[in-house]
Amino acid sequence: MNNKIKSRIACENTSEEAPLFKFKFKGNKYYVCSKHIPAIIHNPEELVGILPGAESLIEE
Numbered sequence: 001m002n003n004k005i006k007s008r009i010a011c012e013n014t015s016e017e018a019p020l021f022k023f024k025f026k027g028n029k030y031y032v033c034s035k036h037i038p039a040i041i042h043n044p045e046e047l048v049g050i051l052p053g054a055e056s057l058i059e060e
């Protein structure tokens with residue numbers, strides 16, 4: 001059991017499979033793998049329901 005990774009968004013990749021990056025959003029810490037960083041930048045709507053508060057990333 002690995003409690004170091006509290007919350008990983010978008011996929012289940014581990015650091016064995018892809019580089020993981022830690023980030024903070026609205027005071028919470030998350031991990032995202034390198035493959036899903038583009039989703040945060042370009043497709044934040046895909047994160048709604050996965051990342052709490054992702055609605056605020058979507059530009060009207």
Ligand SMILES: [Zn+2]
Nearest residue numbers: 011013033036
């Ligand atoms: Zn990923």
